[in-house]
Amino acid sequence: MGGAAGPALLLRFVELAGAAAAQIVVIATAxxxxxxxxxxxxEKFSALGAGSVRPLRLTSRIEANAPGVEPVLRAATGVFFTGGDQERITRVIGGTAADSLLQVLVGSGAVVLAGTSAGAAVMSATMITGGDEPGVTAGCVSTGPGLEFLPGVLIDQHFSERGRLNRLLAAVACYPHELGVGIDEDTAILTDGDRFEVLGSGTVTVVDAGCATDIQVPPAGPIALAGARIHVLPAGHTFHLTGRQPAVERGRAA
Known part of the structure; x- marks a missing residue:
């Protein structure tokens, strides 16, 4: 979720997690x-009909490695990362027992994993951590390691609202093997790892440098990025990640 998620998106998460049978864990590390x-x-998830909602407080690596984390996560049908600072998530959780178990649970389909704003950014392997300089330069974006729940993408959030196209272009020029995915507020991608569907009231912007004919990233000054593709997809549209192609069709929207 790209941030500022409305009730429809949050309800979709509750439904995917099991609705009245949902056991949702909220992680507000960010x-x-x-x-x-x-x-x-x-309060929000309970009001939307989730069967059980509980926080899992992880503010230190000691807490993220504590034995009590495992039974909480194994009992969950849905895990939700809140917004804030995505680097705080990677510093506290990255490589810990909590991280390792979540990777297993998500990989097996045992839990539905969601995140908003910083909680979405951390899903990438290469994570956008900041950047607000003008232009498309190496200096207009900063990156770091994410938790890699969705490999092969670079996720940015609050995308249209904060004018972040330039930094996503720069990030993809620096990491052309990754697909840039910019998610607007009250908008989300729902993915099974091979494709995603757009949900919500805004759009998702995909930047693909795989077909670029020229990429030059000097240490200072403008980046050259020629022949890249940009897709802007509203709710109901799907995108195939492995094929790097949108399927322009109407589907289910939140």
């Missing part, structure tokens, strides 16, 4: 005020 974020999403 937030500066985790107790506030936890309380907000516990």
């Amino acid at each position: 937030s500066e005020s985790p107790e506030t974020a936890e309380a907000a999403y516990v």
Whole structure:
């Protein structure tokens, strides 16, 4: 989710997690005020009919490696990462027992994993961590390692609202093997790992440098990126990640 998710997107997550039978775990590691974020999403998911919603407080690597984490995550049908600072998630959770178990649970389909804003950015292997300089330069975007729940993509969020096309173009020029995926607010991608469907009120912008005829990323000054493709997809459209092609058709929308 690209941030500022409305009730329809949150309800879709609750339904995917099991609706009245859903056992949702909220992880607010990214937030500066985790107790506030936890309380907000516990209230929202409960109001949308989730059977059980509980926070899992992970503010240190000691907590993320604690024995009590495993039974909480194994009992979950859905896990939700809140917004905040995505680097806080990787610093606290990356490589810990919590991270390793989540990788197993998501890979086996045992849980539905969702994240909003920073919680979406961290799904990438190469993660956009910031950048607000003008132009398309190596200096207009900063990157770092994500948690790699969805390999092969670079996710950016609050995309149209904060004018982040330039930094996604720069990121993809630096990492052309990755697909750039910019998600608007109140918008999400629903993916099974090979394709995604667009949900919500905004659009998803995909930047594909795989077909680019020229890429030059100097240490200073403008980037050259010629022949890349850009797709702008509203709700109901799908995109095939392995084939790097959109399927322009009407599907289910949130």
